[in-house]
Amino acid sequence: MIRSQLVLTEEQLEQYEREGYLIVKRLFNSDEVQDIKETFDEMSNTVVPGYFEPDLSEDNTDPLKRYPRVMHPHRFNEKAKKYMLHPGVLDVLKDLYQEEALAAQSMYYYKPPGSRGQALHQDNFYLKVEPGNCIAAWTAIDPADEENGGLLVVPKTSQYDIVCPELADQQESFTTHFVKPPKEKQIIPAILEPGDVLFFNGNLIHGSYRNKSKNRFRRAFICHYANASAVRIGSGYRPLFRADGTEVDLEGNPDGGPCGIEFDTQYPH
Numbered sequence: 001m002i003r004s005q006l007v008l009t010e011e012q013l014e015q016y017e018r019e020g021y022l023i024v025k026r027l028f029n030s031d032e033v034q035d036i037k038e039t040f041d042e043m044s045n046t047v048v049p050g051y052f053e054p055d056l057s058e059d060n061t062d063p064l065k066r067y068p069r070v071m072h073p074h075r076f077n078e079k080a081k082k083y084m085l086h087p088g089v090l091d092v093l094k095d096l097y098q099e100e101a102l103a104a105q106s107m108y109y110y111k112p113p114g115s116r117g118q119a120l121h122q123d124n125f126y127l128k129v130e131p132g133n134c135i136a137a138w139t140a141i142d143p144a145d146e147e148n149g150g151l152l153v154v155p156k157t158s159q160y161d162i163v164c165p166e167l168a169d170q171q172e173s174f175t176t177h178f179v180k181p182p183k184e185k186q187i188i189p190a191i192l193e194p195g196d197v198l199f200f201n202g203n204l205i206h207g208s209y210r211n212k213s214k215n216r217f218r219r220a221f222i223c224h225y226a227n228a229s230a231v232r233i234g235s236g237y238r239p240l241f242r243a244d245g246t247e248v249d250l251e252g253n254p255d256g257g258p259c260g261i262e263f264d265t266q267y268p269h
């Protein structure tokens, strides 16, 4: 197959196709990482109804009540929109998709010390990008490792179908769905430095454990994309955005997926 490659090597493309994920080191420079960190540090003391609703009182027992994730910050914050459309990220996505990418979702996780993780799951169960698939770009703002609940991936599960999730252990996960990885597959940590970006396929099983550190936040800026030729997407992810910031709307995808239409696949995932 003849491929166009803007930025990735043949080896990187092969790694992504084989394993379902790829780490690109230092895609965001230190000024950009600092800018993102400051933007969301400032946001953490505000309430944005529907998108970020922290409990700002002092007597919080659950650290995620004080620092929940920020949903879709690109819808109300220009910096978040700018970094969701980061040219370096879009170039990598163009190589992975072999076509332009459209931005569908942004999120920011503070993941303070002691907070629960997010049980293993598959993103395209929620985004329902069709035809094609979603790709996540997970950007480390702090160093991310096993101690502070960095992202976990199950290599090669990108080649598995999307499955209907089981119930997650709510003591350990702040989300309710859990996809059990196949027995023969290993769960491995993605060890990242600030500015490194982990790209992964929408079928890849991934998630995170609790932040077991005493005093280390695990901040991450997480965006999801669709291939420009996609026709449908889960309705909570519309509208999407082109590289120049203009909106594009796909059809809402009413498909219930592997659980049937009774099951709630609505965002947020």
Ligand SMILES: O=C(O)CCC(=O)C(=O)O
Binding pocket: 109, 117, 118, 123, 136, 149, 150, 151, 206, 207, 208, 220, 222
């Ligand atoms: O960052 C995490 O802990 C989980 C993020 C995740 O799984 C996702 O964005 O799909």
